[in-house]
Amino acid sequence: MLKNSQFIDKLRQSGLRPTKQRLKICEVLFNREKTFHFTINDLAKSILEKLNEKISLATVYNTVHAFKKKGYLKEISINSDKSYFDTNITNHHHFFDEDTNQLIDCDNDNIENINIKNNITGKKVKSVEVLIKVASDNQNQN
Amino acid sequence: MLKNSQFIDKLRQSGLRPTKQRLKICEVLFNREKTFHFTINDLAKSILEKLNEKISLATVYNTVHAFKKKGYLKEISINSDKSYFDTNITNHHHFFDEDTNQLIDCDNDNIENINIKNNITGKKVKSVEVLIKVASDNQNQN
DNA sequence: AAACTATATTATAATTATTCTAAACTATTG
């Protein structure tokens, strides 16, 4: 449970002004036990529910992108309809539950280390991530 | 190099009428050496260039989705801006070149078999795919 | 603290990818 002043410091350190809106968004994003996987819409809804506060959608977009740029959030693509973001910024794998459309972190030691025998020549590996799609047995595989 | 009549048979077999447009799209998609990774826009452009033919965008969307449903194409999510499709319908991994925004197939035996120790309870694994993001050394990691 | 300047917020418009609609067209079947 981080306090406001800690968020203020963090934001200042990364050259972001600690505005009222950004602090609210920090609260919603980072004051939670577990990793938060969300769409912009989820976040906007969360802000409204948790804080009973309305922040302009544009600001939510701006802030999420600012936080991503500073490395406090990462973007995940599982679905081309909308972007998902992740408060777990480490390199990690995901389960994607096709029944519920939920992203779930996959513990890194749940999967053996992945070794790429031949990389593209002249390129450097930036990340290696596994996406495991799951569904209840009877599900249509779309 | 498949002939028209082979496409006609294939389409008939899957209950799709072999229309002029679908045949053209088959030509562009499947008469090539290597796997084709494309966006709808790439495909539309290809149709125009290769066949000097204009097919309505709605038809391109319809056809791609019909082909996907029949299992002749698969959809890949690397980027939430737009959908990528793949003529390689097997379970396989990808390199994504961040410099060029190109998807490249990763040979399955380029990566050791992936074993998931603990799956989500009550769910069945539908697919396990690795995405390896690469870039030239000096690239900013966005 | 007032003034100044750089940044951030906001409502709203614009853009882009994708899907929907409904009318015109075409492949298939009898």
Add this chain to the structure above:
DNA sequence: CAATAGTTTAGAATAATTATAATATAGTTT
């Protein structure tokens, strides 16, 4: 060939995201 069921099409509708430009705020200077 005629009936019909499926397909194509242009254009409208929708939804996510980004751009704009006026207003507000934070940090800095005086």
